[in-house]
Amino acid sequence: MPILAGPERPGFSFYRIATRPDGDTREKPEVRAMRPLWKGAISFGLVNVPVKLYPATESNDLKFNYLHTRCKTPIQYRKYCPYCQVEVPPEEIARGYEYEKGKYVILREEDLEAIPAEKTRSINIMDFVDLEEIDPIYFSRSYYLAPADMGQKPYLLLKKAMEETGKVAVARVTIRSRETLATVRVYGPALVMSTMFYPREVRPVTGMPELDFQVNLRENEVKMAVTLIKSMATSFQPEKYTDTYRQALLQVIEAKIAGEEVEVPARPEAGKVVDLMEALKASIELARQEKEKVAADVEDRKPRRRRKTS
Structure with a gap:
């Protein structure tokens, strides 16, 4: 069921999914006039x-509000001082820098404005x-x-x-x-x-202790991995990569709004890699089949020339 564009609902950003003549229901970016910052x-x-x-x-990203489950009212976050045990008004809130554990120095707007900057x-x-x-x-x-x-x-x-x-x-x-x-x-x-x-x-990559290892690779394993990469190599086409999680989440939201029961699909179990070479061979075969499928889909979408009748 295609999700139709509609007014923005509280807690959610605006979205649009349309159905094209070919049945494609992928989200289409809306062209809106931009305003300069x-x-x-x-x-x-x-x-x-x-x-x-x-x-x-x-x-x-879809925006969510946190609600009180009893009445579905958005909850509020209050600025509270645990020392004075009072709710703090905006005029009594300032930025502070912790220079020692539990010790702060307050920085006001005039302090920040005094910093020489371009x-x-x-x-x-x-x-x-x-x-x-x-x-x-x-x-x-x-x-x-x-x-x-x-x-x-x-x-x-x-x-x-x-x-x-x-x-x-x-x-x-x-x-x-x-x-x-x-x-x-x-x-x-x-x-x-x-x-x-x-x-x-930028954190140094050497900060990950898991990288401190030694493994021996066989030459045929490297060659097979290179073959797999070459079989999957293509030109970068950003429009072909879609946010499948967002689309699935929108489907769940629409189902909930319509009062439908949301079915949770069984999560497929990830197969354990027993033999690295066998996994590489299987991956190359899958990549070949995928390329053939894509090529066939492109061929099917080409307009057919009508034969001239004599």
Whole structure:
């Protein structure tokens, strides 16, 4: 049963699942006009590029409210001081830093404003590097950059120069009063800025004790694993990867709203890998069958040419 678009229900974000002529009921992203987070400028040497900053991604997680099961009323969370045993009003709440166990220093807005920082709403380019030099583990969130206030020419100039050099910019940017590291790169017809973690924010991989092991691999096992990877290799097509859990959760929600009984399917037991080589061979065969199935589906969807009648 396709889930129809409807008004937003309390506690849930808006969603839409439509049925296409071919019966596909996958969720379709809605194209909505975006509103900029702020207007600022990219500092590129002595050149200023006026830009607008737009969020490039959004969360499609379904939002839940915690309810009182007796009356289905959303519960409230109150700010309570266990020492004074009173509910604390907003004007009596401040940010504090614990410098010793149980000892805090209060930081007020004027303290934070006194911190020297780069000009807000400014993306200050420091270096240009190759994108391949930056490990993806450093990337956090992405934002689209669009030209603003007669900034089309310097915007296009920066974009064109980055295309010809194949470089990406490393910059500092202040978002919501917090200075962070970022990259600016070409993304189709636009520039995209991705905020980054500082090196101290990336945990060392050596912190996992489970990696301290020694195992001997046979050459034919490695060859078989390489064969499996090659059989599964394809071009990256992001649209083919769907959030199956979200779709299943929406089906459960609609069934609950309609008063239907939700059936919990039996969870298949994971088979134990007895022999690694046998598992690799079986995986290669499954990958081959899957590719044949996909190719057959594509062939079936091609429009058939009608034969001319004499």
